[in-house]
Amino acid sequence: MASFLLLFSAVSLLKIAYAAAPAGPIPRSVTWAPKSYGVEGPWWAVRTQLGTPPQIIDLLPGGSFQSVVFGADLCSTFCDAQTAGLYNSDESSTAFTQTGPPIGTNGTNFMTRGINYTYVFDTMSPVANIEGAPDVHIPSFDMVVWTTGFNEFPGGSKYGLQIGNLALGATDINQSWPNDGAPRANGTLVPSFLFDAGITPSNSYGLHVGSVAMGIPPSLYFGGYEQSRVLGLVTAQSYGLNFFPIDLLDISIGVAVGNSPFDFTSKAGLLAQGNASIGPALQVHVDYNPPYIYLPRSTCDAIAAELPVHFEPSLGLYLWNTTNPNYTTIVTSPSFLGFTFRLNASISQKMTINVPFSLLNLTLTPPAVTQPTAYLPCSPLSEVSVPNLGRAFAQAAFIGVNWQTDGQGTWFMAQAPGPNTPSAPEGVATSMQASDRFVVPSTDDWVDTWNSTWKPIEADTAHVNSSIPEATASSSSKSTSPPSSHISPGAIAGTAVGALCGMVLIGTGVWFIVRRVKKNRRETGMSFNIRSPRKPPPVVTYHGDKRDGGFGPQEVQGSAVPGAQQMSKQQTEHPRKELPGDHAYELQS
C-alpha cells in the first residue's frame, strides 16, 4: 500500500522524515511507477531516483549484474516519445563514469549493432520508504548507460527504445573494475547492498511481475517475498552466473474449469512435437528481461497450430486472428498453456506452471506497429539463441533467488496467482534468511485466484488441482489432470526474440551466443558452462573474477584485465549477456 502511495509522490519522498526505525533487517519492497510501459506489453515498472539531485527513471525489474539505463543523448538520434526517463550523468554530482578503454566505441559488437554505451555509477534510491526507516540510497549503483540504440523487427522496421531494466543482483556483494590508471570503479547491486548494509535479511529477492492488462499487481521484495505470490509446488535449483537454467519437460494445453474451447480436453507433447532432436527435456533459461517466450520454431508452431493465430514474418511473431470467434472464447476461458519442469533437478519429480491464454493475449502498440495488434508471445528461436522464458511467461510465475554470497545460492520458481490476489500491506512480506534454500508457498488454490476473471464454458467443474498435493505426485503436470485426450498439437507460434528488437535483440543475442560457444570450447572444465544447467556454477571462477573485479562491465575491458584466461572469458560473456541481451529485450518494451 505504502508503495503505491509513494508512486505518486516519488520526488517528495526524499523529504519525508520518519519517526522510528524497524527493529532489524526486513524485506523491502520497491516503489512502482504510476504508469505502465512496453510496446509489447504492457508491463509494470519500478520507479527509481537516480543521481543527485534525483532524476526519476522507471525501469522494468529483471536481469542480473548491472542495470541498463537510457542516457540523455538517446533522443538525439532515435527515440520513443514514451521513454521512461533519460538519465543525464552530467547533471548529477554523484555520478562516476568509468573511463579506461573506450567503452562501446571500439567498433565492437554493440556499436556495430547501433548501440553506444558507457558504464556509470551513481546514487540510486530503489526501495519504497517505510515508516520508521531511513530513506535508502544505494551508492555507486552499477549501470550501463545507453546513449544510442533502437529496436528492430525481423522485417527491418525500427522503433525507439523505451525503458531499461533494474537488475536484481548477483552473488557478489561488491564489484570493482580497473579504470585505466584512475582509482578502480566500484559498483554495488541492489539486493547485495541492502543485505550488506543490514537493511534486509539476505542477498535475495522474490518477484512476480503481474499483468497490467489482467489487473494483477506486481510484487517485488528484496530480502524476502510475498507468500501469496507462491502457489503449489516450488522448485529450487542452482543458478548460473547470470542466468537461471531449468529443464523444461513438456508444454501442454489444458482447461482448468468447465468445458474446453478446443476439440480436446487437454493436449500434451507440444514441446517436442515435430522435432525429434528435442529429447526428454530442453534446458531453458528463465530471464524476465526479454518480453517473449523463446522456443524452437517447431514448438511455437505446435502451439500455434491449436490456436487462431498466424505467423507474421515481418514481426517474427504470431498474431491472433481477432475476427475468429474462437479467439475471444479461448483468451477469456480457463484454458492455459502448461509448462512442465523438472522439480528440484529431480529425475522423477515434475511441477507445472500454467499460463492462462488471457495472459498470452498481449498487444503490440505504436510506435512499434501502426495500430494495436494482438499477438501470442511465442518467439521462434534463431539458431544461435538459447530457449528462454521471458516476461510474458513471468506474468504467471513467481521467481525468487537467494544469491547468498558465495555463488552457492538457489533460485526458486512456482505458480503465481491470478487477479484475485490479496494485496499485502507493507511489512508483511516473508523474510528469506541468508542461508535459506527454499521458499514456503501459500496454501491458496491457483484456480481460485482466477475464478472471478475467466469465463468457464458451461460447467464449473474444476479440473486442475493447484494446491500442493499434486506436486508430490511426481508425475508430470497437474495441469492436464482431467479426462483428456492427447492429440497432436498445433502450432502456436510466438514472437521472435529478435523480432522486435531486431538489431539490438537479435544482434545481441546472436553475438552473445556465438561468444558463449566459443568460450565454452576454449574453456577447461571448471569454467562456467552456459550450456550445462544443472550445476551451473562457477564457484571457482566466480571467486577468481571477484578478485579481479567482478563480471559486469569488464567485458568491455576484458583485455585490460590481466587475470586468468577464464576470467576474461567470463567477463566477456557476462557483459555480453547482460548488455545486449537485456537491452535488447528491454528495449523492445
Ligand SMILES: *[C@@H]1O[C@H](CO)[C@@H](O)[C@H](O)[C@H]1NC(C)=O
Ligand atoms: C580496439 O580493440 C582492439 C582489439 O581489442 C585493440 O587492439 C585496440 O587497441 C582497441 N582500440 C582502442 C582505441 O581501444
Ligand SMILES: *[C@@H]1O[C@H](CO)[C@@H](O)[C@H](O)[C@H]1NC(C)=O
Ligand atoms: C557511437 O559513438 C561513436 C563515437 O562517438 C560514434 O562515432 C558512432 O557514430 C556512435 N554510434 C552510433 C550508432 O551512434
Ligand SMILES: *[C@@H]1O[C@H](CO)[C@@H](O)[C@H](O)[C@H]1NC(C)=O
Ligand atoms: C562493500 O563496499 C562497501 C563500500 O566500500 C564496504 O563498506 C563494504 O564493507 C563492502 N562489503 C564487502 C562484503 O566487501
Ligand SMILES: *[C@@H]1O[C@H](CO)[C@@H](O)[C@H](O)[C@H]1NC(C)=O
Ligand atoms: C574502489 O575501491 C578500491 C578498493 O577499496 C579503492 O582503492 C578505490 O579508490 C575505490 N574507487 C573509488 C572511485 O572510490
Ligand SMILES: *[C@@H]1O[C@H](CO)[C@@H](O)[C@H](O)[C@H]1NC(C)=O
Ligand atoms: C473453433 O474451434 C472449434 C473447436 O476446436 C473448431 O471445431 C472450429 O473449427 C473453430 N472455428 C474456427 C472458425 O476456427
Ligand SMILES: *[C@@H]1O[C@H](CO)[C@@H](O)[C@H](O)[C@H]1NC(C)=O
Ligand atoms: C528442433 O529443436 C532443436 C533444439 O533441440 C532446435 O535447435 C531446432 O531449431 C528445432 N527445429 C525446429 C524446426 O524448430
Ligand SMILES: *[C@@H]1O[C@H](CO)[C@@H](O)[C@H](O)[C@H]1NC(C)=O
Ligand atoms: C480469421 O478467422 C476468420 C474466421 O474463422 C477467417 O475467416 C479468416 O480467414 C481468418 N484470418 C486469418 C488471417 O487467418
Ligand SMILES: *[C@@H]1O[C@H](CO)[C@@H](O)[C@H](O)[C@H]1NC(C)=O
Ligand atoms: C486482448 O487484450 C487486449 C489488450 O489488453 C484487450 O483489449 C482485449 O479485450 C483482449 N481480448 C479479449 C478477447 O479479452
Ligand SMILES: *[C@@H]1O[C@H](CO)[C@@H](O)[C@H](O)[C@H]1NC(C)=O
Ligand atoms: C524441493 O527442494 C527444496 C529445497 O531442498 C525442499 O525444501 C522441497 O521440499 C523440495 N520439494 C519436493 C517436492 O521435494
Ligand SMILES: *[C@@H]1O[C@H](CO)[C@@H](O)[C@H](O)[C@H]1NC(C)=O
Ligand atoms: C467460482 O466461484 C463461484 C462463485 O463463488 C463458485 O460458484 C464456483 O464454484 C467457483 N468455481 C470454482 C471452480 O471454484
Ligand SMILES: *[C@@H]1O[C@H](CO)[C@@H](O)[C@H](O)[C@H]1NC(C)=O
Ligand atoms: C486436489 O487434491 C486434493 C488433495 O490431494 C484431492 O483431495 C482433490 O480431490 C484434488 N482435486 C482434484 C480436482 O483433483
